[in-house]
Amino acid sequence: MSTTTGKVTDTENMPDYVCIECGRDSNELYRYFGDSVLKITHCEYCGKVVDKYIEFDPVIILLDGVLLKAQAYRHILYNSKVSVHWKLCVLCMLCEAYIKWSHLKSQNADGTKDFLYYALEWDYYAMFLIASVEFASFMFGVIAACQILQKISSTPTQSISLQVRALMLSSSGKLLVIPAVIWGQSGSLLLLWLTSLFVFTSSVQSVKVLFQRHTAVCCILVLCGYIVQILVQKFLTPGLELTLLTR
Numbered sequence: 001m002s003t004t005t006g007k008v009t010d011t012e013n014m015p016d017y018v019c020i021e022c023g024r025d026s027n028e029l030y031r032y033f034g035d036s037v038l039k040i041t042h043c044e045y046c047g048k049v050v051d052k053y054i055e056f057d058p059v060i061i062l063l064d065g066v067l068l069k070a071q072a073y074r075h076i077l078y079n080s081k082v083s084v085h086w087k088l089c090v091l092c093m094l095c096e097a098y099i100k101w102s103h104l105k106s107q108n109a110d111g112t113k114d115f116l117y118y119a120l121e122w123d124y125y126a127m128f129l130i131a132s133v134e135f136a137s138f139m140f141g142v143i144a145a146c147q148i149l150q151k152i153s154s155t156p157t158q159s160i161s162l163q164v165r166a167l168m169l170s171s172s173g174k175l176l177v178i179p180a181v182i183w184g185q186s187g188s189l190l191l192l193w194l195t196s197l198f199v200f201t202s203s204v205q206s207v208k209v210l211f212q213r214h215t216a217v218c219c220i221l222v223l224c225g226y227i228v229q230i231l232v233q234k235f236l237t238p239g240l241e242l243t244l245l246t247r
Contacts, residue, residue: 018078019043019050020071023212026050029079051079068201073209077166085168092174093135097128099177099192126244130237134229137236139167141228142203145221146211158210166206167225173198200226 017026024045031039041050053061053075064072076082101124143163149155176195180188200222207218 016078017050018074019046019048020053020074020079021048022046023074023209029054051075054079068205070205070209073166073205076169077162077206077209082169085165088172089135089168092171093128093131095174095177096131096135097124098181100131101127123245126241129244130240133240134232134237135171137232138225138229139164140225142167142207142222142225144228145224146207149211149213149217149221155211155213163210166210167203170202170206171199173202 017029018024019026022043022045024043026041026043028041029051030041033039040052040055042048043050051074053064053072061072061075065076101121104127143160146155146158146163147160150157173195176191176198180191203222203225204215204218207213207221208215211218211221213221
């Protein structure tokens with residue numbers, strides 16, 4: 001009887017599978033026996049199913065991700081072939097740029113302009129560039145802190161590309177601005193705080209899944225990213241605004 005496994009065949013281009021329950025490595029997610037029989041692999045360390053999400057609808061996986069379940073994060077980062085993080089990140093930066101620029105415009109306008117008005121302005125895209133620089137500085141701070149942690153401790157080594165992917169996916173909370181724009185609440189301080197809180201907790205969960213460290217340590221690592229971002233906002237962003245927004 002022939003068998004087919006859900007096993008990684010190119011270890012240079014793809015990450016190993018992991019058990020979503022305990023985080024240990026696994027050689028396969030499932031195995032085919034013939035044409036119609038499929039057996040889900042159990043973890044040899046914890047005895048649980050390596051990845052139950054391979055049988056789940058993507059909507060369920062998304063909901064579990066929003067609920068910050070570590071199992072969903074491991075599935076997305078290690079066991080799935082999700083490659084939309086770049087597109088998702090661009091969309092998040094567009095949302096962030098809209099919030100930034102609408103706040104600036106509200107100081108000089110009557111606030112009656114809609115989203116399309118800002119989208120047609122060069123200044124809107126200048127704010128997109130500024131938002132991208134600030135987010136890049138956040139990722140740099142987190143990744144630099146993680147690299148230091150890997151040097152000084154027995155923390156599992158993770159590739160920088162995987163860390164970038166995790167932080168990009170964690171920024172999806174910025175998409176909350178879309179319903180806020182529809183409801184006309186893009187300037188709400190409560191929305192901004194809730195969005196920031198979700199992005200922070202999501203980033204902490206991503207770092208925790210990657211490096212298997214205590215929550216407090218992961219919070220410090222993410223806060224390092226925010227510190228770098230705040231420094232950029234204070235010292236670099238004003239200069240960029242002066243350069244890019246001057247007509």
